Amino acid sequence: MSSVAPVLIDGVIYSSWLFIIAVGLTLIYGVMRILNLAHGSLYALGAYAAASLVGLWFARGYAPLGSYAALAVSGVLVGITVGPLIERGLLRWLYGKDEIVLVLVTYALFLILEDLIKLVWGVESYVISEPYGLLGSFTLAGVTYPVYNGVLVMVAVLVAVLLTWVLARTRSGKLLVAVIHDRETAAALGINVSRVYLVTFTAGTTLAAIGGALTAPTVSVLPGMGVEVIVLAFAVVVIGGLGSLPGAALGALIVGLVRSASVHWAPQFELFAIYGVMALVLLVRPKGLFAGIEARKI
Amino acid sequence: MSPYVRRHLSLRDPTSRMLFASLAVLLAAGPWLPSWALSLSTIALGKGLVVLGLLLLMRTGLVSFGQGLYYCIGAYAAGVLAHQVKVTDGLVMLGAAALASGLIAFVLGALLAGYRAIFFAMLSLAFSMILYGLLVKSSALGSTDGFNVDARTLAGLPYSGGASYALFAVATMAAFISGWGLHGYNHSLAGRIAPAIRDNELRVEYLGSSVRAVVHLNYVLAAVMSGIGGAIVALAVGHVDPEFAFWTTSGEFVFVAILAGTGSVAAPFLGSILFEAIRSFATQYSPNTWQMVLGVAMLAVIMFLPSGLWSLFQRRSERG
């Protein structure tokens, strides 16, 4: 079937985008047991910051290729400023509360951030499409794609490799994994859990913001763009298993391919297909594909 | 019915007394209320019904982030009956809403009853978003615009549409029956098993009761209440659209539930009226900061009044 190739390619591109956003969400849950509903707002903040910075960049007439640096920088800047602010300023006071209560806290945060974005940037849309077309396009299987999308895929792979290396090889990474497995034991062993939380949350929000920054050139940056993202990111991490890095990758791939297939062949079932797959996975593996082991309770 | 339950449903019980009194007051005051107040109250009562169902689930230890699913099903059931099937009686529409919600909840509940905590919350969100997606893509049902809903009669009595006294009275009755019924239910065995499940599910199983069965039952009850609430709101505003199922709508119900707390069956309705009043005020004067205000209020309640606003009343009565 000649129409399979575009579905696969679109799927991989979409999966890459999903992975960058979802991996932060799953890490935050795995380490801190917080399902961050405000993750979508961080994504949006990254997109808006990118829109402003890149807009400024081109307005000043700087080298067009430098706008990619501006994209990256805006994502990182948002993450390393807003992340610690939220973690130290709000979340720190609420650890130990029920998981569901923390979800509601992040939901409240989402509401606040959505309006904050409107206050700072207004309600009109921002368009910064120059970086999208700057690198030209390439043809694969008879369809033309912007090189930018290829860059997106590479960034996703880079993020995956980097995170895997950090978690497995570096000392901080191993501490993180220890906390994911058993917070109490890790604390009893002297690990500074508080600092691990700060680092993790910042890393997670930075990844979301980078995801948003990278998306900015491809869409109109609008209020509410974070709202539908969180729903998709959630499907990805649930399918993959909350707290699992390979799970986020596999989940992103599955959701990306399913969505692509649906968009091409049965567009009205897009969300239905994604969540249908999620429900199916949960029927077979109730905690997701790469779920952890549970200790004995009684 | 056990004598214990009967006692709590009679006028000897303070909550039942309060419910009967509220019913009388509302029905009597209704004809004197200006139409904006009637509209606000009717919508608040309808949404309060959804929150009442949510509170039953929270009593069982589950937070549903997807009651919007049944709220929307109820609304669209009423709408489709009016629009496509040309039914003109509002009460029939409410019945259809209850039936549709109940049936779908019976099926979905069989799956969801096996999940807890975050997974239950997010799976329920997922299902509501599936409906949203289906409705948005459905041109037959008006896609994102939805369609208008009106009824000509209510239980045979003439009804002019929108939030008139007739609908207000129906909404008040529905709220009363649900609140009073739930109050009795809470004192039955199943009603007492619910908080036990929340506290220690394993022990409930070891005592010989099926946790799954109780969760499933409560899920269906909550869905039926949400469906009826949705139909009431649909008739009150005269319109339905896919937003009824969007996850932020469900989020608002959760917010009101947190605000109200699980202390009393009247709390959801009071919380809902407060919420609707503040919302109409806020969206008029500062539409771009309304969500922020909501978020801050939610954080404040979570941090300083974890049992909801109702706990303020309880503390006062303990002192007095």
Add this chain to the structure above:
Amino acid sequence: MAIIEARNLVKRFGAVAAADDLTVAIGADSVVGLIGANGAGKTTFINMITGYLKPDAGSIQFEGQDVTRLAPRAVTRLGICRSFQIPQLFVTQTVADNLLVASGIARRASRTADSAESMVADALERFGLGAWADKLASVLPEGIRKLLDIAMALAARPKVLLLDEPTSGVSAEEKFGVMDTVMQAVRPQGVTVLFVEHDMDIVTRYSDRVLAFYEGRIIADGTPQAVLADAAVREVVVGEHGAPRRVEEAVDARR
């Protein structure tokens, strides 16, 4: 006639054998103490009888009926109830409400004519919990938590009662009180009792038969006196083999 019969039970957790071809018959109306070091398989044995864990191989019969694959709920309804090492209570509710839930569920299953309230009053009296009736389960001292846990298990009037470390965490002065109360509440009805214990005084005083577990096997089975005198038991369960005596000698020498 054996009320519970376990045949060739096997349960492995990875490389650990919690049950290694376990075969034992429990006589009706007896009191059996289960002893053994941590990890020897005593709680796993109870978990398998009550259906919380499924054995990898073997079977469990209750009054001649195969209960191996039944869920805890079904096992309870047949007449086997248990208490827990860490009391499993409804912590946001009062003692009376805890008993009310237990009694309510029990009477619905058995269709008894007694009201739930009368069953609660009866339990409060038999277990000496009257003074604690309106206290939240979260504020109770450990001995009372244990008694409540056991009282809830007895609401269903079982034929077999399994107690998982009924006196662990209970102060030395309260231990005998707890066991006396429990035994007085059940023995007159001929309830079969199995209890896991680490305190050998309790084991000696209350059981008429003792099973010593080690690495998933029963290494001794007999009267308390016989089992506790067994050399193998003294080594791996009681922990003798010279060590305690040598410690005592060293402490004495320093005085």
